[in-house]
Amino acid sequence: MPFARELAAHGDRVALVTPEGELSYRDLAERVAATAERLGPVRRLVLLAGANRTDALVTHLAALSAGHPVLLVPGDSESTIRSLTKAYAPDVVARPDADGTWNLDERHPGSVHTLHPDLALLLSTSGSTGSPKLVRLSHENLQANAESIAAYLDLADTDRAATTLPPHYCYGLSVIHSHLVRGAGLILTERSVSEAAFWEEFRAARGTSLAGVPYTFDLLDRVGFERMDLPHLRRVTQAGGRLAPERVARYAESGRRSGWELFVMYGQTEATARMAYLPPRLAAERPEAVGVPIPGGSFRLRPVDGHGPDVGELVYSGPNVMLGYADGPADLALGRTVTELHTGDLARLASDGLYEITGRRSRFAKILGLRIDPQRVESLLEERGVTAYCAGDGEALAVAALGSAGEQTRIRRLVAQECGLPSRAVRVRALDRLPRLATGKPDYEAVRRLTRPVEEAAAPGSGEDLRRLYAEILDRTDVTEDSSFAGLGGDSLCYVEMSLRLEEALGHLPTDWHTRTIRELRTTRVPAATSWRTRRTLETGIALRAVGIVLIVGSHVQIFDIKGFAHILLCVAGYNFARFQLTDAGRRERVRHLWRSIARIAVPSMVWITGAVVLTDFYDPANALLLNSLLDQGNDRFDWAYWFVEALVHFLVFLAVLMAVPLLDRLERRYAFGVPLALTAIGLVGRYDLLGLASPRPQLTPTVVFWLFTLGWAAARASAVRQRALLTAVLVLTVPGLFHDQPLRTALVIVGLALLIWVPALPSLGPLSALAGVLASSSLYIYLTHYQVYPYLQEDFPRTALFASLLVGIGYAAVVTRVTRTVRWL
Structure with a gap:
């Protein structure tokens, strides 16, 4: 393997940039030579737990340079390592010990296998499944493909690529090999592109190359990649699955503006890595094409029944075509069993000389006698704005789609109509995230599993x-x-x-x-x-809601005078907003979910308050519209009765608008604690009314209390002691003065919110938890209805007024729950 043997020829050039420091080619060559000597002159099968760390790469290069075939497996999958160790009985197992120390477990002094002289590498095509079927690659395959990739990417020894993909995946390994061929540098990292620390490392190392599969580009969108300042970036490469043409065009245009090129590439493990690439100058105008064969390779189209003369199966020839497959140890003795690669992809050659993939021959499914192309179904849904993975599963078509459950019927009807299938033969599952293999490719087996009906028995707790x-x-x-x-x-x-x-x-x-x-x-x-x-426990947020609503109603009835819990519950609302609204779902699904939640609060509130406006003289229409604080209808006590509901709805509407902005959505995902903390700082402008927006009842004005909501949001995101300590300091410094001359109210708010920040759950008993659960789940509705209950009983029967208010609110909660289960959009 020339590129593995000739590392020292690149001298003192930087080979690896790692978290521990830089390693020159000369030093890397010495470490490789030492490990090669340890492996010995007798060829042995080396199972290597792949990882983007120095020890693993050194072992890989040492084995290649000394002629030892490498079985490269995912280092983070214990089951795969165990399965392939059992199936292939490797002579050496190279992997880290439990404490992280790199270890070469030499199981046989020689080899128990007959190893063909050309065999260099064994890779799986099925991700982390542990399947014994492997691709056999030769030394010539690896060297030729690395040189070809380096040629069309125009790699130079000044380039530095980040290891954004796992090395057991042929695409990730090809990045490593092609850069080593040219004496270029590797930024060896196991961080994700979604981490801020990755980009700090990339900039510090003067990174020039970035590789990604389609899922990588989803992450890049989330972190605002197109607006990043990456002064040394020269190229971005994409493979590992189809990237939607509009995204290809968008990234190509972004690269043109920022000074880097986008290379869309096509390949398979059976071709070592790459077979075709789309020249960057054509990416914006021909984003649907896979391009031209790589240097040294060629394509032909093999006719396929049922397709026109211009479409056929894409067949590839070149020095990077595998030796063949291995199904077990005996196959390691085989030489070349294939001379060209039948890709299984259907393609056409366009008039401009570019190849286009039109479908996947091997993915065709026969459902109820009809021949269905799942990839065509995926494209059809994409044209309708639905991202989905489709797979045949016996007599049904399985479809996993990004979206909400309410869209499943529409998607099923659309697929059934287009494919000529009855609806019963289309199984649709809407998901927040589509299933992918560790390599980022679609996991079609998971699509089949997730869409199958459940048949197991319903044992308690099952x-x-x-x-x-x-x-x-x-x-x-x-x-x-x-x-x-x-x-x-x-x-x-x-x-x-x-x-x-x-x-x-x-x-x-x-x-x-x-x-x-x-x-x-x-x-x-x-x-x-x-x-x-x-021991039974009760979440602090639930306890605060249950105790809070009793104290709020009791204080209004004047059984006792303990105020401040409404402001605590605003903080609890922010806490729950972070937990239930800001999920890992996509931006659009997040926003849809948020608007549904707003409707579930606003609609029952407006219905009840409208009845109060019609039947009493205490309220104005502005109350029913939840606009009293904006229209300033007056300063009577009952004008402000529903300030809490108004503030909550206003906050959620404001945040729904913010979260709909892609940049803000990406910022929130990247800085989960920093964003609510920044909003809290902005909210303090309103807390101290620096803009003069407060009403005559400042502690009830949404602009004044917004900072409490965002403080609760930040509390839900605080994962470190220093973060909780910072929030406590903000709490202690900012609550005093909100309630003039009410030290007990101030102290109560501080203690309640400190509990929320520091204590996730409180000790409880079963009956107490059940009671707290009923009160907490009905707290909003009790708050809504109690103003129309207690005034009629307060003077003569104050305790009855309290209990009646609680019961009416619980009853209204039951009615609303029944209605919302009928009206789907709520």
């Missing part, structure tokens, strides 16, 4: 039992093992009931249960024999 619970409370029909409360659109209005019911079913509930899948929750179930010993 997956089916939990799915029924989720379906009942969230009124969803698409609940699966991989669903989570947040992913299904759950919010604070149904969170309390769900958490209490789940704790009953499971015996114990982790604090992050709302983001865990049903499959994960099922594994946390406490056995019945030990569940009685499990």
Whole structure:
């Protein structure tokens, strides 16, 4: 392997930039030579746990330089390592120990295998599945493909590429090999492009090359890549699946403005890595094409029945075509068994000499006697604005689509009509995130699994039992093992009931249960024999809502005078906003979810208050429209009765508008704690009324109390002690003075919010948790209705007034819940 043997020829040029420092080619060559000597002169099969770390790369290069075939596997998949070790009995296993120390486990002094002289590398085409079917690649394959890629990318020894992809994936490995061929540098990192630290490393190392699969570009969109200052970036490469033509054109144009080139590439593991590339100058005008063959390669189109004369299966020839497949150790002795690669892709040659992929021959499915092309279905949905993965599954077409459950019927109808299938033969599952393999490619097996109907029995605490619970409370029909409360659109209005019911079913509930899948929750179930010993707890937010609504109503009835909880509940609302609204879903789904939540608060509130406006003389129409604070209808006590609901709706509407802006959405995902902290700082302008916007009742004005909502948001995102300490300091410094001459109210707000920041859950008892759950889940409706209940009982029967107010609110909550399960858009 010339490029592995001739590392020292590049002298003192920087080969690797790592978190520990830089390594020259001369030093890298010495480390490679030492490891090669350790491996010995007798050829042995080396199973290497791939990782973008120096030890792994040194071992890889040492084996190649000394002629030892490498079985390269994903280092983060213990099951794959175990499976392939069992299947192929490697002579050496190179991987880190439990403490991270790199280890060469020499299992045989020689080799138990017969290894063909040309065999250099074994790679899987199926990701982290542990499948024993491997691609056999030769020394010539690796050297030729690396040189070809370096040629059409015009790599120079001044280039530096970041390892954004895993080395066990042929695309990621080709980045490494092609740069080593030219004596260029590698920025060796295991960070994701979604991390700020990655970009700090990339800039500091003067990175020139960036490689990505389609999912990488999703992450780049989220972090605002197109607006980044990357002065040394020369090229961005894309492969690993089809990138939508409009995105190709957009990135090509962005590169033209910023001074870098976009290379769209096409390849397969069976061709070592690359077979075609689209010249950057054509990316903007021909984004749908895969381009021209790489240097040294060629294509031909093999006729396929059922297609016109201009479309055929794409067949590739070149020095990078694999030796063949291996299904077991005996196949390691084989030489070349294939001379050209039948890609399985359908393509056409356009008049301008560029090849275009039109479909996937091997993905055709026969459903109810009809021949269906899943890739064509994906393209059809993409034209309708739906991103989806499709796969045949027996007598049904499985479709996993980005979107909400409410869109499933529309997608099913659209696919059925276009394909000529009955609706029953199309299974659709709407997801917040499409399933991908570790390489970023679509996981079609997961698509089939996620769309299959559930058939297992419903034992208590089983997956089916939990799915029924989720379906009942969230009124969803698409609940699966991989669903989570947040992913299904759950919010604070149904969170309390769900958490209490789940704790009953499971015996114990982790604090992050709302983001865990049903499959994960099922594994946390406490056995019945030990569940009685499990201490019951109550989330602090639920406890504050339950206690708060009782104290709010009781203070209005004048049974006691303990004020301040409405302001605490604003902070709790911000806390829940962060947990249930700002999920990992895409921006559009996030915003849709947020508007639905706004409707679930605003509509029942406006309906009730409208009745109060019509039937009493205490309220103005502005109250019914939740606009009293903006229209300034007066300063009577009842004019401001619903200030809390107004403030909450105004805040959510304002944030829904902000989150709809792509840049702000990306900023929030990147700076989860920093964004609410910055908004809190902005909110303090209103807190101290520096712009003169406060009403005669300043502590009830939305602009004055907005900072409490964002403080709760920040509390939900605080993951470190220093972050919680900072929020506590803000709390202690800013609450005093909000309530003039009311030290008890001030102290109560500080203590309540400090609990929310520092104490996630409080000790509880089963009956107490059940009572708190009913009060907390009905707290908004109790607040809405109590103004029309207690005045008629307050003077003669104050305690009855309190209990009646609570019961009417609980009743209204039950009515609203029933109605919202009927009216789907709520």
